Every structure is written in structure tokens, then in C-alpha cells.
Amino acid sequence: MTAVIEVQDLTKTYKDKNALDRVTLSLEPGAIYGLLGRNGAGKTTLMSILTAQNFETSGTVRVFGEHPFENARVLNRTCFVRESQKYPDDATPRHAFAAARLFFPNWDQALADELIGEFQVPLKQRIKKLSRGQLSAVGVIIGLASRAEITFFDEPYLGLDAVARQIFYDRLLEDYAEHPRTVILSSHLIDEVANLIEKVIVIDDGRIILNEDTDAVRDRAVTVIGDAAKVDAWASGRDVLHRDALGNVASVTVLGRLSAAERAELADAGLDLAPVSLQQLVIRLSQKAGTPAETEEVR
Amino acid sequence: MIEEGKPLFLQIAEQIEDSILDGSLTEEAQAPSTNELAAFYRINPATAAKGVTMLTDKGVLYKRRGIGMFVAAGAKDILLGERRAAFAERYIDPLLAEARTLGLDASDLAALLSERAARTEGTPA
Numbered sequence: 001m002t003a004v005i006e007v008q009d010l011t012k013t014y015k016d017k018n019a020l021d022r023v024t025l026s027l028e029p030g031a032i033y034g035l036l037g038r039n040g041a042g043k044t045t046l047m048s049i050l051t052a053q054n055f056e057t058s059g060t061v062r063v064f065g066e067h068p069f070e071n072a073r074v075l076n077r078t079c080f081v082r083e084s085q086k087y088p089d090d091a092t093p094r095h096a097f098a099a100a101r102l103f104f105p106n107w108d109q110a111l112a113d114e115l116i117g118e119f120q121v122p123l124k125q126r127i128k129k130l131s132r133g134q135l136s137a138v139g140v141i142i143g144l145a146s147r148a149e150i151t152f153f154d155e156p157y158l159g160l161d162a163v164a165r166q167i168f169y170d171r172l173l174e175d176y177a178e179h180p181r182t183v184i185l186s187s188h189l190i191d192e193v194a195n196l197i198e199k200v201i202v203i204d205d206g207r208i209i210l211n212e213d214t215d216a217v218r219d220r221a222v223t224v225i226g227d228a229a230k231v232d233a234w235a236s237g238r239d240v241l242h243r244d245a246l247g248n249v250a251s252v253t254v255l256g257r258l259s260a261a262e263r264a265e266l267a268d269a270g271l272d273l274a275p276v277s278l279q280q281l282v283i284r285l286s287q288k289a290g291t292p293a294e295t296e297e298v299r
Numbered sequence: 300m301i302e303e304g305k306p307l308f309l310q311i312a313e314q315i316e317d318s319i320l321d322g323s324l325t326e327e328a329q330a331p332s333t334n335e336l337a338a339f340y341r342i343n344p345a346t347a348a349k350g351v352t353m354l355t356d357k358g359v360l361y362k363r364r365g366i367g368m369f370v371a372a373g374a375k376d377i378l379l380g381e382r383r384a385a386f387a388e389r390y391i392d393p394l395l396a397e398a399r400t401l402g403l404d405a406s407d408l409a410a411l412l413s414e415r416a417a418r419t420e421g422t423p424a
Contacts, residue, residue: 215306
């Protein structure tokens with residue numbers, strides 16, 4: 001399969017900080033990707049560069065085989081739903097949808113109308129006056145109804161309540177099933193999107209630290225709990241992501257898939273096994289990579 | 300319904316297998332489509348498809364072109380064989396491990412088993 005996005009040694013430097021550090025990626029068509037990572041890890045910078053809203057310092061960027069900058073052949077096939085999308089001062093949702101309809105060749109007005117009803121977006125109110133959730137809904141509707149071949153959703157759920165987020169997830173899956181396309185979903189709510197994404201990319205401090213099939217990662221790490229001495233003896237020499245202790249009970253999360261024999265061995269030793277969710281794995285991997293906490297999102 | 304730490308496609312395959320084993324999905328009946336599975340379990344359609352493919356590879360499901368997936372004749376026997384082979388490891392081994400912790404030996408377990416079995420047989424579900 002030909003990649004729709006190919007990035008090689010992509011580096012973006014702000015002053016003396018690398019927002020992206022030699023990122024190399026290749027994205028296949030027709031899959032839903034999860035782009036996960038902490039604030040300031042470089043998610044928005046990466047998506048901005050892929051949609052020509054920002055520029056690389058060095059490296060190669062190819063979207064549909066071409067550089068996206070001022071390239072209509074690329075840009076009207078991609079849709080970037082930004083977390084902080086700006087609209088003209090007096091624009092209403094009706095204006096925003098009309099503009100999107102003109103811009104995106106695959107725009108589906110019937111789908112947009114349905115979603116406007118489901119998310120209860122007031123069409124005639126000025127966007128400036130919308131609540132955070134309504135603003136997010138406008139972005140989500142444009143992202144879904146544009147049916148762009150590549151759609152980026154950058155934390156599209158801000159201000160959306162649990163019900164509205166579920167509508168978004170359900171409609172995304174439903175529409176994707178009928179019209180397969182490449183979707184890149186950046187999110188902090190990892191547990192909520194874990195089952196939706198076919199591939200997971202984790203970015204930390206500007207570097208890609210995980211890029212795999214989500215399902216292959218589900219049993220990638222395991223937590224072993226029990227007598228501290230036994231647990232530590234078992235874990236020594238393994239790739240330990242995290243350790244907690246309570247009295248003489250320890251809980252150690254290690255990277256690596258266990259064989260049936262290893263599981264039996266642990267059971268015989270009286271040690272318990274607990275699964276590690278995608279969210280926990282991402283947290284542990286990011287901590288292990290040793291990023292100091294970021295306070296500001298670098299844009 | 301969906302648990303952590305286990306590939307989703309396996310879980311989807313197992314759910315379909317369970318339906319075949321308990322008779323809610325009979326042989327030659329139409330199995331749910333990939334998109335139906337994806338919508339019901341709220342998972343990625345590609346993952347659901349992988350679970351279905353696993354079952355076709357095993358000969359449990361087969362495809363009728365343009366119609367959908369169906370349960371193969373003999374599917375239940377294939378699954379019964381598999382599940383029986385895995386039964387000891389899946390159920391007996393953990394049972395023995397817990398019994399050992401509690402100081403129960405194999406003869407205690409045998410007595411407990413026949414006692415409980417007699418009770419459940421006395422009160423049909």
C-alpha cells in the first residue's frame with residue numbers, strides 16, 4: 001500500500017528547543033490513527049506541518065506524495081480540525097459550514113445536517129458567542145462531513161460532555177465504516193479512544209516512542225503484583241516501566257509479552273497478573289522517556 | 300464486555316464463538332457483519348474484520364459472496380474440540396492453585412466437585 005503521509009527526519013526548532021526531533025513516520029491510507037502524548041510533546045506541531053499551517057526546520061514532508069505548502073492538490077483532500085480553530089469575528093456556524101462545503105470536494109451536506117441536529121448547534125448565533133462545547137461541535141461536524149481523504153482531529157472534544165463525545169465516536173466509526181479514509185485523532189482521553197484506533201503513535205518530547213497496531217500493544221506490558229522480594233527477583237533483568245510498593249507487596253509493570261509458561265510460573269509462585277491499559281502504557285512509556293513536565297504547549 | 304490486556308480481535312472472535320457454542324448462532328446461520336460488530340462493540344472496523352478473518356481461517360465462518368458471513372457446518376465441533384483442549388489450563392490450573400493456597404488437596408476438590416454438581420443438577424437452571 002502506498003503511504004498517504006511520509007515524513008522523514010522531520011525536525012522543528014523553536015529558538016533552542018526541538019518541538020519535533022527527527023520524526024520519521026509513514027501512514028497508510030484507510031486507517032484510524034491515534035496520536036497520543038503529553039501537552040507540548042509535539043502533536044499539534046506535527047499536524048500543523050502536515051497541513052501546511054506551519055513549516056519544518058529540516059527533513060522531508062510528503063502528503064499524497066507532495067509537499068503540502070500552498071498545494072491545493074493536497075490541501076483540499078485534507079481536513080484539520082484544530083482545538084483552537086479561529087473564525088472571522090462575525091461568522092456564524094452557517095457561514096463556517098457553507099465555506100467548508102465550497103472547499104471540500106467530498107462534503108456531504110445531508111450528514112452535516114444530521115450532525116447539526118444531533119449536536120444541537122445554533123446555526124445563526126455568532127461563533128464567538130458559542131459555548132466551548134458548541135465550538136468543538138462545529139469542528140467535529142466539519143471534520144466528519146468533509147469526508148476528506150485525510151482528516152486530523154486535534155483534541156476535538158474540548159467542552160463536549162460525555163454524551164456528545166459518544167455521539168462523535170459513534171458517528172466517526174459509522175461514517176468511517178462506510179467511507180474508509182485516513183483519520184488522525186489526537187487525544188488525551190486515551191481510554192475513550194483506545195478501541196477506535198487501529199494504530200497508535202505516541203510522541204514524547206518531539207520523538208516518536210511508539211508506532212504500532214493498537215491491538216498488538218494491548219498485551220505488550222503486564223503488571224505483576226505480590227510479595228516484594230519475589231516480584232523484584234522476577235522483574236530483575238526485565239524492562240521495568242514502573243514500580244509501586246505497599247508494605248511488603250510490590251507491583252511492577254514490565255514491558256514484554258508473557259508466554260503461557262511464564263504465566264504458569266508466576267501463578268505457581270503466587271504472583272498475580274494484571275493487564276495494562278493503553279492509557280497506563282502510554283503514561284508509563286512517557287515517564288520512562290524521562291520528559292520533564294511541560295507547562296506550556298509549544299506551537 | 301471488553302477486557303484490557305487482550306487483543307480486541309481475539310475477544311471479538313471469542314464472542315462469536317460463544318454464540319455458536321451456546322446455540323444462539325446456529326450452523327448455516329448468518330453471522331454479524333464486520334460493521335455490525337464494530338458498531339455494537341464500539342471498536343474499529345478493521346479490528347472486527349481481523350476477528351472475523353481468524354474465524355474464517357479456522358473454518359468456523361465462511362463467506363457467501365455478496366451476502367455475508369455464515370456459520371460453517373461442523374463449526375460447533377471444531378470449537379468444542381478447541382475449548383475442551385484448553386479447559387484444563389484455563390479452569391483447572393487456577394482452581395488447583397487456589398486450592399493449594401487454602402490447603403485443599405485433590406481428593407477434597409473431587410468431593411467438593413461432586414457435591415456442587417449434585418446440587419446444580421438438583422435445581423435445573
